Amino acid sequence: MADVFWSAERDRRLRDEAIAWLKLRTNDGAVPLTRSEIKDFSFDGDTFALQATQQGIRKPRQLEAALSIQTVYRSPGQPRPYEDTMGSDGLLRYMWRGEDPEIPDNMALRAALENDLPLIWFIGVGMAPAIFQAVCPVYIVSEEPDLKRFVLAPFDEEAFLPRVAGQDTVIQETVKRYLTRETKIRLHQPVFRSTVLRAYEDRCSVCNLGHRVLLDAAHIVPDSHELGIASVVNGLALCKIHHAAFDSSILGIRPDLVVQIRPDLLEEIDGPMLQYGLKERHGQKLMMLPNRKVEQPRADLLEIAYDRFLNATPA
Template sequence: MAGRLWTVERDRRLREEAIEWLKFRTDDGAIPLTRAEIRDFSFEGEPFALQATQQGIRKPRQLEAALSIQTVYRTPGQSRPYEDTVGSDGLIRYMWRGDDPNLPENRALKSAMENDLPLIWFIGVGMDPALFQAVCPVYLIDEEPELKRFVIVPHDEEAFFPREAGASTVIQETVKRFLTRETKIRLHQPVFRSTVLRAYEDRCAVCNLAHRVLLDAAHIVPDSHELGIASVVNGMALCKIHHAAFDSSILGIRPDMVVQIRPDLLEEIDGPMLEYGLKERHGQKLMMLPTKKIERPRADLLEIAYERFLHAKPA
């Protein structure tokens, strides 16, 4: 591989094959991977590293531009070496490495931006072993040098919103709202799901069901709420029945982690799902919680959700 010329076409083919391989290995982004699993990728019959081992930016020596970026996992309350932020437009920013725009890694990111090259974003969702959500493709669409960061979108924004566009228009503002929504769907949700399911060991908090395909990562407080953070402490692994019951206020969870079922449902007579799946859980402690206390649901968020449950009216 080293002896062949690295043309622009070969670079793009590498990226396309890597992204397709990751989508296949992760069931289109649903399953996180370990570093060892990510190292299984090969290009043109030879192993090719997709992920940086030390720094967050992977720029292979053969390429002019960065191939991947990385955000390490930190348990709730811990800060990262480079903290990704969200701008006023709702789009995510990825920080430079250090302060010098001429560092090779920063130049490699700028090259990816200027050439509209797709990147892979490995986002840490757990430790022991380290697990990463592969989010791809993502594109860098702008640089904010005064803040030492790039702007990220999870698809090629150029198809919707060319950089050379002039003053803001209604159409452009609509596109910005679309991109913000898509960013949350394409970036936040898979990472939130993997982080929560990993913390709950792929089991429903209410009934201990252990089939991942039947599990959701439920928000305790919706992300539209001012306290609705996209963090494991605002999530619970719930099977689809208990997730729907929780969201519709049929099922509530007290701040002391005890399940409550809406009173009118307790009086109702129906089939085994109501009897054993819901009514039998009334007054029982959650069956699964994260081993690490710092990853367990925050009491203030449970309190907000439980107040909503108490004041909900039967449909």
């Protein structure tokens, strides 16, 4: 491919085709990809790299603006090289590279902002091999130069409501709630799911069922709780039956990782699912845990959830 800049039309077509390919390749964001799998993309008959290998920002020589960004995976408790956060407005922040606003990578992100171009965000959900959740499209909607960062949304914010300057209004507060909810749905939930299922090797921790389509990433403590962190240590891979049982306090998990079933259910007779799927797991250790101790459930979070189980009132 030539080293000259492409037309705006060809740039847009590349982005559209890359995003469509990733959505198909990942079952609309449900399945993470390794670096080698991401390299399979081709455009106009040639292999085209979508992801940076060394830096966090990918700006192909043919384009004026960045094509993708990435955030590396770090084990719980380990800081990332750049700390990307969510602001009070419900939108995400992506840090500049370095301190200089005029270095090429930062200028490439600014060009994506100025031209309203969609980006791909590769978010690390595991290592050895490196695995990434592809979140796309995301848009840079503004820049906060005093804080050396860009503001991102996992959708085109302008498509549903233009930005409003000035004091907060009822409409703005409604928009903030919408943005926060959509960000959770489109970014945090798929990343959390992939991180947890990868750690548990796509198996239910209670019964060892190994069909990914039947598995959920369950929060031990809800994300609405003050300790409800979006981390693998606050997650359990559970099949849909055991997830529903856990959330409804039919099934509890002690801090020593032993399964408990609500006492009245132990006395009930109601077919093979109750017998083999629930009652026979009572008093048994979890069947699957992450190999790395640092990714295993935190005992203090399990204790909070177990207290909820013990104090629940049967429906």
